[in-house]
Amino acid sequence: MAVSLRRDRSGHRRRHSGLRRQARLIPVLPAVVLLLVFLAGPVLWAFHASFTNAALTGRNARSPGWIGFDNYARLLSDPMLPLSLGLTVLFVGGSAILGQNLLGLTLAVLMRRARRTVAAVVGTAVVAAWVLPEIVAAFAAYAYFSRDGTLNQLLGGLGLGQTDWLYSFPMVAILLANIWRGTAFSMLVYRAALNDIPGEVTEAALMDGARGWQRLAFITIPMIRGSIATNLMLITLQTLAVFTLIWVMTAGGPANASTTLPVLAYLEAFKFGDIGYGTAVASVLILIGVVFGAAYVRLLRESKP
Amino acid sequence: MRRALKITSLIAAAGFVLTACSPAAPEAETKTLKVVYQKTDSFTALDTLFQSAKQEFEAANQGVTVALEPIQANDDDYGTKLALAVRSPSTAPDVFYEDTFKVRSDVDAGYLLKLDSHLEGWKDWDTFDDGAKAAGLGDDGGTYAVPLGTDTRAIWYNKKVLAAAGVSVPWEPRTWQDILDTARKIKASDPTVVPFNMYAGKATGEGTVMQSFYELLYGTESELYDADAKKWVVGAPGFTDSLAFLKTLYDEKLAVSPAEALDANVWKKVFGEWLPQGKMGATVEGSYTPSFWQKGGSYEWAEYGQDMGVTAFPTQNGQAPGGVSMSGGWTLAVGAETKNPDLAFEFLATALNQKNSLAFNIASSQIAVRKDVAADAGYQAANPFVKDVSELVAVTHYRPATADYPRISAAVQEATEAVITGAKSPEQAAADYDTAVKGIVGEAKTVAE
Numbered sequence: 001m002a003v004s005l006r007r008d009r010s011g012h013r014r015r016h017s018g019l020r021r022q023a024r025l026i027p028v029l030p031a032v033v034l035l036l037v038f039l040a041g042p043v044l045w046a047f048h049a050s051f052t053n054a055a056l057t058g059r060n061a062r063s064p065g066w067i068g069f070d071n072y073a074r075l076l077s078d079p080m081l082p083l084s085l086g087l088t089v090l091f092v093g094g095s096a097i098l099g100q101n102l103l104g105l106t107l108a109v110l111m112r113r114a115r116r117t118v119a120a121v122v123g124t125a126v127v128a129a130w131v132l133p134e135i136v137a138a139f140a141a142y143a144y145f146s147r148d149g150t151l152n153q154l155l156g157g158l159g160l161g162q163t164d165w166l167y168s169f170p171m172v173a174i175l176l177a178n179i180w181r182g183t184a185f186s187m188l189v190y191r192a193a194l195n196d197i198p199g200e201v202t203e204a205a206l207m208d209g210a211r212g213w214q215r216l217a218f219i220t221i222p223m224i225r226g227s228i229a230t231n232l233m234l235i236t237l238q239t240l241a242v243f244t245l246i247w248v249m250t251a252g253g254p255a256n257a258s259t260t261l262p263v264l265a266y267l268e269a270f271k272f273g274d275i276g277y278g279t280a281v282a283s284v285l286i287l288i289g290v291v292f293g294a295a296y297v298r299l300l301r302e303s304k305p
Numbered sequence: 306m307r308r309a310l311k312i313t314s315l316i317a318a319a320g321f322v323l324t325a326c327s328p329a330a331p332e333a334e335t336k337t338l339k340v341v342y343q344k345t346d347s348f349t350a351l352d353t354l355f356q357s358a359k360q361e362f363e364a365a366n367q368g369v370t371v372a373l374e375p376i377q378a379n380d381d382d383y384g385t386k387l388a389l390a391v392r393s394p395s396t397a398p399d400v401f402y403e404d405t406f407k408v409r410s411d412v413d414a415g416y417l418l419k420l421d422s423h424l425e426g427w428k429d430w431d432t433f434d435d436g437a438k439a440a441g442l443g444d445d446g447g448t449y450a451v452p453l454g455t456d457t458r459a460i461w462y463n464k465k466v467l468a469a470a471g472v473s474v475p476w477e478p479r480t481w482q483d484i485l486d487t488a489r490k491i492k493a494s495d496p497t498v499v500p501f502n503m504y505a506g507k508a509t510g511e512g513t514v515m516q517s518f519y520e521l522l523y524g525t526e527s528e529l530y531d532a533d534a535k536k537w538v539v540g541a542p543g544f545t546d547s548l549a550f551l552k553t554l555y556d557e558k559l560a561v562s563p564a565e566a567l568d569a570n571v572w573k574k575v576f577g578e579w580l581p582q583g584k585m586g587a588t589v590e591g592s593y594t595p596s597f598w599q600k601g602g603s604y605e606w607a608e609y610g611q612d613m614g615v616t617a618f619p620t621q622n623g624q625a626p627g628g629v630s631m632s633g634g635w636t637l638a639v640g641a642e643t644k645n646p647d648l649a650f651e652f653l654a655t656a657l658n659q660k661n662s663l664a665f666n667i668a669s670s671q672i673a674v675r676k677d678v679a680a681d682a683g684y685q686a687a688n689p690f691v692k693d694v695s696e697l698v699a700v701t702h703y704r705p706a707t708a709d710y711p712r713i714s715a716a717v718q719e720a721t722e723a724v725i726t727g728a729k730s731p732e733q734a735a736a737d738y739d740t741a742v743k744g745i746v747g748e749a750k751t752v753a754e
Binding site: 055056057058059060061062074147164166167168251253254255270271272273274 | 381385388389392407410411413414415416506507508562563564565567569708709711712715722723726728744
């Protein structure tokens with residue numbers, strides 16, 4: 001690609017360049033079509049359905065009608081919306097932006113200094129949680145936090161009281177589970193980014209007498225700003241959409257104390273059969289994702305000199 | 306020239322391959338009936354029924370294949386998966402297992418085939434109990450589903466646990482207060498035992514309302530739905546009282562802990578561990594309870610006949626008729642989009658003939674809806690409680706199976722969950738339920754008590 005671009009600029013075959021550019025799109029076409037059909041299609045369908053009273057059963061299942069903004073009006077007055085939004089923000093902020101991101105960065109920095117074997121063992125342990133399919137990871141987390149689970153057995157062995165984690169602190173359990181599951185991604189991104197920092201820069205800082213934390217704050221982090229922004233965008237969007245983990249661990253309970261937006265959308269659409277309302281919740285989720293995505297893309301652009 | 310030959314042969318080859326792909330000639334066509342139903346590790350009776358019906362049906366109808374497609378899921382998820390399957394003609398089953406309370410809304414949605422013309426020619430239809438036939442009616446008065454069996458709900462108690470606490474058996478509570486008194490007595494004598502369990506919360510789904518809340522509500526002076534006016538009741542004192550009763554049970558730790566109640570698998574522990582091991586005094590459960598304990602059930606328990614007792618759930622203050630029960634049950638229905646309605650109905654009739662119904666009713670401890678099954682000696686002797694639970698049909702209630710019902714039921718479940726977790730007081734939860742109901746059906750379709 002880069003080679004052919006240069007050739008174009010050099011003036012050769014300029015007459016054919018328009019045609020060539022179009023021809024070059026041909027190999028991309030299947031991918032674009034697939035994206036349109038399987039990604040843009042459902043998104044557009046969801047937006048459309050959110051303006052109807054489509055249902056899983058009952059009269060509206062046969063002939064859904066256009067009801068304009070009724071679903072959104074209902075959503076705005078639904079006491080579940082502020083609760084669910086707050087929980088989603090807590091979940092994304094706590095487990096992705098703070099938890100996975102900071103822990104991943106810390107691990108990556110420490111692993112550069114650690115001995116090879118230590119780094120290899122820690123790396124494998126962290127990545128193992130990420131390699132597990134989501135449903136398996138979710139059951140593992142459930143088994144760990146549940147009433148008769150590993151955590152309570154460990155605490156019991158230490159003579160500490162037993163707590164019903166999934167009931168008393170559902171969000172804490174879910175946050176920890178998601179940090180456990182997702183940290184590997186941030187760690188890998190940051191390890192790659194740190195490897196790209198030239199040794200001379202760090203050395204120069206060392207010569208100037210910069211301490212460890214100063215080198216991290218003034219040299220390392222500014223140099224990997226781009227990777228930080230990219231990583232933040234990816235984990236935010238991934239975490240916004242987490243459903244399986246929460247559904248398996250608490251199913252949104254108890255008394256809606258862990259009903260994030262994806263769980264709320266599922267409950268409305270499939271448990272209560274109100275597909276129109278469920279897709280309205282999902283559309284709000286898509287919009288939040290778009291806002292976050294746009295913010296990070298801006299950040300990325302600014303981070304480039 | 307050679308090139309032209311090459312191209313021609315390529316085209317010919319392609320043509321040959323394409324014809325091979327096109328559908329076979331009509332005379333070789335075999336018809337396939339798709340049957341969708343529920344199967345879980347603790348509910349295999351239906352699978353057995355359909356396996357046997359498939360053999361019988363395929364032997365009688367050469368060239369027809371019955372494709373059995375069990376869905377492994379709990380009641381809630383089964384309902385969702387079924388609804389998604391019937392939405393599209395390409396995935397819609399020909400015959401399926403349908404909960405009675407979804408019949409009306411699914412008829413409204415156009416998912417079920419009207420069976421009236423088929424039932425006319427089916428002599429067995431006369432042997433079905435008239436009350437049970439009503440379960441398959443749509444709003445237009447036509448019949449859309451045929452019942453497999455029905456059920457009632459009662460208090461199942463462990464005689465040994467009650468006797469150990471000094472409660473005389475047979476136990477026959479007359480009022481809610483009797484239940485609380487006995488439960489407190491059991492608690493005082495052995496604090497490790499769960500004295501009296503009643504489901505609550507959203508995790509147990511319809512179990513929460515059918516095997517707990519409605520037994521309470523229908524034993525008060527209030528009701529959920531005014532069937533004559535076709536309106537949902539709001540502001541009912543009985544609703545608040547029922548929630549308060551659940552709150553008392555859970556607050557005084559007479560039932561399981563709220564955390565356990567909100568586990569969707571709590572019923573497995575009730576049947577599999579707590580009652581057989583003498584760690585639970587009593588629970589409210591369905592007439593199908595013996596199916597878990599009898600030989601071949603998921604939690605075989607040889608002594609259940611002697612150790613367990615059954616009694617009607619009392620009314621609030623002992624008012625007439627002196628007991629409360631709820632009935633549901635499942636049906637078989639034919640998909641509206643089926644290409645072979647006659648064959649599909651014939652399969653349904655095979656599955657529900659006397660022999661298959663009898664085997665299913667015994668295996669799953671269902672209350673028979675065919676008179677020739679109910680009169681069968683094998684059915685009556687199937688378990689020690691058949692007579693007791695069948696008598697409860699006299700005091701039983703049915704859910705208002707309107708299209709709005711699933712959402713109303715979810716609102717009730719939410720109210721119970723809020724109360725047992727301490728999130729809301731009974732008054733507050735009842736008020737929020739009223740608001741929810743008005744939001745679901747519109748204020749015009751509610752009536753204040």
